[in-house]
Amino acid sequence: MTVLIPxxxxxxxxxFAFLTVSAVLSWSLLSLGWLPSQLTFCWAALPxxxxxxxxxxxxxxxxxxxxxxxxxxxxxxxxxxxxLDDPSTQMxxxxxxxxxxxxxxxxxxxxxxxxDLLATAPAPYRSQASxxxxxxNSGLADLKVLADQKNEAEFxxxxxxxxxxxxxxxxxMIKQFPIEIPDDYQALPQLKGRSVxxxxxxKGPITIMVDGYSAPITAGNFxxxxxxxxxxxxxxxRADEAYVVQTGDPDGxxxxxxxxxTGDYRSIPLEVLVKGDSEPVYGFTLEELGLxxxxxxxxxxxxxxxxxxxxxxxxxxxxSQFFFHLFEPDLTPAGLNLLDGRYAVFGYxxxxxxxxxxxxxxxxLKGLEVVDISPSDALT
Numbered sequence: 001m002t003v004l005i006p007x008x009x010x011x012x013x014x015x016f017a018f019l020t021v022s023a024v025l026s027w028s029l030l031s032l033g034w035l036p037s038q039l040t041f042c043w044a045a046l047p048x049x050x051x052x053x054x055x056x057x058x059x060x061x062x063x064x065x066x067x068x069x070x071x072x073x074x075x076x077x078x079x080x081x082x083x084l085d086d087p088s089t090q091m092x093x094x095x096x097x098x099x100x101x102x103x104x105x106x107x108x109x110x111x112x113x114x115x116d117l118l119a120t121a122p123a124p125y126r127s128q129a130s131x132x133x134x135x136x137n138s139g140l141a142d143l144k145v146l147a148d149q150k151n152e153a154e155f156x157x158x159x160x161x162x163x164x165x166x167x168x169x170x171x172x173m174i175k176q177f178p179i180e181i182p183d184d185y186q187a188l189p190q191l192k193g194r195s196v197x198x199x200x201x202x203k204g205p206i207t208i209m210v211d212g213y214s215a216p217i218t219a220g221n222f223x224x225x226x227x228x229x230x231x232x233x234x235x236x237x238r239a240d241e242a243y244v245v246q247t248g249d250p251d252g253x254x255x256x257x258x259x260x261x262t263g264d265y266r267s268i269p270l271e272v273l274v275k276g277d278s279e280p281v282y283g284f285t286l287e288e289l290g291l292x293x294x295x296x297x298x299x300x301x302x303x304x305x306x307x308x309x310x311x312x313x314x315x316x317x318x319x320s321q322f323f324f325h326l327f328e329p330d331l332t333p334a335g336l337n338l339l340d341g342r343y344a345v346f347g348y349x350x351x352x353x354x355x356x357x358x359x360x361x362x363x364x365l366k367g368l369e370v371v372d373i374s375p376s377d378a379l380t
Contacts, residue, residue, distance in 0.1 A: 054078055055209070055302040055348030056163055059194075062214050062297045063170055064178045069113030070170045073136075076106035077163045084156045087354060091152050099155070100147045107140045117173065125172040125375050132169040132374075136162060160207065160351040164196050167209065168374035179216055179279055188268060189220035193378030197226060198371045199352070201236075202364040206352030208306055212378060214273045214297045215280065215346040218308050218318075221268045222346060223379050225257055225320055226368040236363045245359045246309060248321035255311070256319020268308070270315035271344045273297045283316055286341025300325050300339040304349025304356055307339070315342070324349065324356055 052058055060074045080099050083089040091099075114133050121129035139162035146155040171194040181190060191212030199206040212219040225231060225248075236247045249255060257266045273280040274294045286292055300307070305325035310318035325339065349356055373379060 051299075051301045053302050055304060055350055058298065058302055059167060059209055059211060059348060059350075062211055063167070063174075063194075064213055065170055065174055067117075067170065067173065069109055069117065070166060070173075072109045073106045073166055074163065074170075076102045076109070077159055077166070080159070084152065084159070085353070087153065091150065096147060096150050100144070103140065103143045103147055107144065110136060110140065117169070121173055122175050122375075124377075128374070128376055129169060129172055132165050132172070135165050136169065139165065157351070164207075164209065164350065164372070168194055168196070168372055171213075171374040171378075172376075174213075177216075178213065179273075181216060182282060185217055185269060185282070188217050188266075189224035190216045190380050191219035191223055191373075191378055192216055192380065193373065193375050195219070195223055195370055195374070195378070196372040197223070197347075198369045200366040200368075201355060201359060202366065203358045204352065204355035206304075206355050207350050208347050209350045210306075210347040211298060212346075215271045215344050217268055218271050218344040218346040220379060221266070221319075222308070222322065223370055223373075226370055227379075229367070230257060230320060231365055232367045234365045236359050236365060237361050243326045244323045245326060245356065246321060246323040247365050248309075250320065256317075256321065265319065267317045267319050270310065270318065272341055285315055292341060294341065296340050296345065298345035298347075300337055300343075300345065302348050304353050305345055306347040306349065307343040307345045309343065318344070322346075324359075326356070 052061070056074070056078045060071065060078070063070075080102055081091060081095040083091050083095060084099070114137070118126065118130055118133060139158060142158050143155060143162065146158060174193075177192040191210065193212050195210040195212070197208045197210055199208060210219045210223060230250070231248060234247050234250070236245050237249070250257070254265065258264065259266055269282045270285065271280045271282055272286060273296060274286070274291065275297055281289065281291070286294055286296075298305075303326065307323055307325065308318045309321040309323055310316070370379075
């Protein structure tokens with residue numbers, strides 16, 4: 001019994017912390033007007049098991065592909081000491097040895113697979129796939145050198161770059177987009193793939209991986225606004241205890257984007273893909289459909305989850321305002337926290353979490369830029 005007590009106490013502590021933080025989040029979001037006042041808690045529906053809190057892992061699991069080479073390489077880049085993502089910590093020699101082993105595994109796996117990957121790439125994207133394969137090989141070679149030099153900062157930056165390229169290559173290998181967009185939403189922008197978006201803020205740079213395989217309309221709407229320069233020179237807003245950073249509210253009376261060509265306000269439907277489903281749920285929260293304990297493919301379980309906001313009680317009136325989720329990942333188990341199924345997640349911060357942590361109300365969003373997209377014609 002004495003061996004089990006610490007584990008039991010730790011589980012009870014985490015469950016209590018989850019309930020406490022959930023209550024704080026609900027109160028905070030109510031103060032922002034983002035959650036309905038009649039929100040109820042599912043106290044009995046506590047999560048089981050450990051949540052996936054690594055944004056890279058969540059994005060890998062969301063890719064509709066089962067290519068083992070991609071999975072092995074991506075896992076090798078994911079499964080490295082967490083100190084690499086924390087600029088305030090120093091890597092030890094034993095940890096660098098672990099990193100070198102993971103890089104070597106990635107190099108060997110990718111070298112064996114690259115010719116088959118190029119041969120099976122869809123013809124329209126073969127040239128782009130070839131360029132990405134070359135970039136990955138070069139990046140992995142750089143990682144070996146940086147690991148040998150024990151250059152923590154440059155290694156972390158290069159690892160993110162290589163991981164992003166592997167992800168985008170995997171996206172370009174998917175021969176047919178797996179989701180059929182409902183006719184009612186065909187006129188809206190759509191992202192039928194993945195995209196890397198660079199954010200420039202007054203506190204520093206942030207990189208986002210945007211996923212159109214799980215939320216094609218939400219992601220497409222976001223990228224369209226990025227390319228229009230809609231978000232340039234906007235301001236971040238944040239409630240003191242809301243655990244969110246929000247932006248995208250333009251100057252003037254409108255709460256979202258008004259198409260300058262038509263004068264019409266663009267609203268997009270709530271869009272949530274549930275694990276095991278082939279199509280997203282549109283227009284209703286999971287709670288409204290009796291699916292409140294279902295787990296979305298893109299859950300609010302990673303620090304820096306990116307989601308589209310909407311007015312309280314109007315899930316289909318989202319437009320341009322989006323927010324970053326700032327909870328401690330250990331306290332927001334995947335699939336069963338209060339935000340899952342109520343808001344559409346469309347991506348994750350993959351670098352710059354330390355910048356996101358510094359953002360406060362009144363800080364400036366200088367601009368957003370689509371720096372890569374895969375496949376090349378994914379945004380329609």
